[in-house]
Amino acid sequence: MKVMRFMGFVLAGGLLFTAATAAAETGAEAANSLALRKIMKDLGSNMQTVTGAVSMEDWPLIEKTARLIADHPQPPMSEKLRIIAFLRTDMSRFKGYDGEVHKAAEAMGEAAKAKDGQAVIASFNTVQTACYGCHKDFRPQFLRHFYGTR
Numbered sequence: 378m379k380v381m382r383f384m385g386f387v388l389a390g391g392l393l394f395t396a397a398t399a400a401a402e403t404g405a406e407a408a409n410s411l412a413l414r415k416i417m418k419d420l421g422s423n424m425q426t427v428t429g430a431v432s433m434e435d436w437p438l439i440e441k442t443a444r445l446i447a448d449h450p451q452p453p454m455s456e457k458l459r460i461i462a463f464l465r466t467d468m469s470r471f472k473g474y475d476g477e478v479h480k481a482a483e484a485m486g487e488a489a490k491a492k493d494g495q496a497v498i499a500s501f502n503t504v505q506t507a508c509y510g511c512h513k514d515f516r517p518q519f520l521r522h523f524y525g526t527r
Contacts, residue, residue, distance in 0.1 A: 411523055412452040413460070420449055424508070427485070427501055436489045439497055443486030446504065447479045463522055467515075474511035478504055 423446050430438040452460065461468050481503035488496035520526045 412456055416450055420446060431497060436492045439489035440486045443482045443489060447482035471515060474507050477507035481507060
């Protein structure tokens, strides 16, 4: 009986240790995560919001969300310097994609304000195309360099 109780304590302790270790690793990963990762996640959510709003012809929501996309937050300066050092000569291409997204999202907001569905969709397509181009050209490199993934 005492052996069974002891084994239960060992098992419970092992589970707590495993949970604590996993939480610590998650915390360490979060500490090493670029602010850019959260910005991209938020942009993805905003893009999904626009998709749903287009289907509902919710022009005010599209206009509001387009502003969030166009004027998305920027990483802190220390992170920008890390990204610039990593990208070097490709930085202008990276910034070019960001500029395309900004310009197209502003146009999408203006089109939504005018309730011009065709122009909203055309601008949204331009935003998506710029996002896709940037992800295709840079996402694998970023993941490898900053997160050690393939």
